[in-house]
Structures are given as C-alpha cells and as structure tokens.
Amino acid sequence: MDRPVEPGHFSACEARLDKHIAGRCSVDFPVAVVLPAGGSGERTGLLTPKQFCTFLNRPLISYTIQTFERVPWIQSIVVVVAKESLDLMMDIIHRFHHRNVQVVHGGSTRHRSIFNGVRALSEGEGGTARVKPKVVIIHDAVRPFVEEDFLLKITMAAKEQGAAGAIRPLVSTVIATTLEGYLDHSLERTMYRASEMPQGFIYDVIYQAYQRCSESDFEFGTECLHLALQYCGTNAKLIEGPPTLWKVTYKRDLAAAESIVKETLSQSACVVTGGSAQATELANALQKSMSTLDMEVDVISDLMGDDAKSLSKEWNFIRVSVNSSCFSEVGKMLSALEEADRALLHPVVIIWVYLIGSEDGSSASEPMGGEPAAMMELATGAKLGNILVYGIQLHHSKEATLWGRSVEKVAQMSCALIRDRSPALTGQLLQA
C-alpha cells in the first residue's frame, strides 16, 4: 500500500513553488486559456445551460471570462460552446465588452470540447497555422472564482513540469461498491485528492495527448491530467488550491455564486455630502455606525478632483441632501457613473439620504410634494443602466438619543440595500 500523503506535504511543495515563483518578475512566454462551456448543465435541472444562467444581470460565463481578462500575462481566451449557443455567446461578448475572446464550437463530451479549444490555438482561420502558446490553461467555464496568483502557480508549474493541476482535499470518503449495490471497501481518504481546475499544460503535451487518446477517453474520460500521463508520459505537478475553485454543478451553486459576488461588491461605500456642515456631520455619523456593521465608508464632499477616483473603484454611493428634495445631486452622480460605464459588469448602488430639518429647528417647506414620482422616474431610468437608486428620508432631531437611533437606522438600511442589491426596492423613498 502506498504511503499516505503526510498532512502539509503539498503545502511544503507549494512553499518551495511560491519561493520559486516569487523570484520570477513576469511570465515571459505566451499563455492562452481554454474555457470549456459546451455542456448542457443537466444536473441543475434548468433549461438554460448553467454557464449561461444569469445573476446580478450577468451570465455565469461572463464572470469567468472577466477573471481571465484581468490577468495581464494571458494573451488569448478560447471559449468552447455548443453550436446552438454560438450566437448567444457572441452576444455576451458584445454586451459585456469582453475582448481577445475566440469562440469555437464544442463536442458531445467535455474532452471533445476541450480538444476543439486546444486545436483552435494552433490552427487559425481555415486551418491555417497560427502561433501557438507555450502554456495552455484549461479551466471549466463554470468555475468563476480563480485568483491570478494561483493561475501563476499552475502556469509556472506547467512550464517546468509539462503539466500541473489544482487539487483539493476530499470532503467525503470515497467508497467502492459491489454490483449488488453494497459496500465493497472504502478508500483511505488521506491518500486521495479531488482534481479541480485550473489545469496547465505545455501546449504540445496536451495537444499530442488529445491526438493520441482513444475514443473511449473522449467518450468517458473526465481528467486531462490522466491523458498527459497516459499518452505523453508527463506526470502533472499537483498544487493544492483554495476552496474558491469549486465548480457550479447544481442549481444551489448558482445561488452560492451570486452570494459571493454580492459580498465582494458590498465591502465599502462612498458618502458624498456636497460640502455642507450638516450633511458632513450626518455622513460622519453614518460612517461610524456603518463601520460597526462591517462596512468601510469613505466621506467626500463631491466626486471631483482626486475624489473622482471613487467613480472607478466604488460600487456603492450614498448622497446626502439636507432640506433640499431636488434630485440634481443624484442626477449628477448618475450621469458621472453612466459616463464612466461603471455599471457594465456589476450593478452600482446609489442611496439618496434626504435629511429634513436642521439644528436651528428650521425645516424645508413641506417636503416631497411630487418628489416620490420624480424619484421613481429617475430610478426606473437608472435601472436600465444597471444602477440601483434607493431613497431614505429622515427627520433631524435635537434629542441626542432619538437622533442617534435615526442615524443607526439609516446605517442599517443602507447596509441592507447595498448587500441585497434588489431591483425591487429601487425608486422607493424609505422612512428611517
């Protein structure tokens, strides 16, 4: 019996690899990616193949493509889709401004799809030869959460060893069953790992492996690393990856993916005060209260000058107005976000906090005459551009405890609106 892998064995190898990679300033060879997306997603029980199922107004595959587009040392991306999905895929590339993406049609099995993608990297239009990559990364299109540093580890290991693959500890014990459906034996879990993605290969290794493999491999196989070993004698380097490498397989996984993206978008907010002392005082109180709710808040007077950088890095904005129910400030923020195309890939949240009354007891004329209708109209238009506009109205109180409670209520409502990003409440003027 082979010796079990000692706990920490892989992390020790990885530490050496980390050190090895740390010494490399950049990837100085061509790298391409093949994203197999030609499946039907039967296990989700949905009619739409899971890679095209949307959350937060975007299909799952677009999140995965974006992940690879952000990696500067990846030159090209090949997406492999079923023939009947070619038009849909081209539309997604257009709508979400994906670039450097080639679409090829898939096959009846995952291996056949992957081979079509690998082949496309060395065969240009009409079968003419094209410059092939040194390393090709293969990554299921339904695994949207992969980080650049792990891709680098896999790529460097593939270049050194010929092949490399992500692995994860098993979460369930693997058992062998008898033909009659009884337990035959269980495997020693510490000796096995789950094979995940991404995987990396020297291009010629995986290309030759696919050229040499059998029809049975194409029909029933699920492991590219096995093909490299079996047909090219290339033994893959195995690298333990983070838990985020999981694959969307069942319907629940789509909900989990949406929740993860929402959490990523809801870490911080930018409060814009317009510069008035009272709006700034409220903003600072909100900042303090929202920090207790794990929301990092930045307070600025306007999205101008250096502060304009928030437009390109923040997903959540709060605009404070004092005794002024006009929307011009919100309208200006909306225009700036639309001009920056900020909401192309993710929904942006704007919360208009409307403070009525002031320290000296004065108050605006009876507020909100026709404004709710104007608010709804502005929010309806914004939603078409993937910007979610909400309103919260609060009355100033000179009684400190009451005022504190109002501010806390606005902080809680703002965090909830940001974290939920529900289109259903846009245009509403909520009362704190």
Ligand SMILES: Nc1ccn([C@@H]2O[C@H](COP(=O)(O)OP(=O)(O)OP(=O)(O)O)[C@@H](O)[C@H]2O)c(=O)n1
């Ligand atoms: N003929 C196929 C089958 C699968 N895949 C892709 O391989 C990846 C992983 O496969 P899997 O999770 O099994 O996807 P499906 O085959 O679509 O799922 P199911 O088995 O539930 O139908 C997915 O991105 C899937 O689109 C592919 O490109 N071509």
Ligand SMILES: O=P(O)(O)OC[C@@H](O)[C@@H](O)[C@@H](O)CO
């Ligand atoms: O088996 P499925 O078709 O669900 O998904 C493909 C997986 O097997 C594959 O992504 C990893 O096991 C790595 O090869």
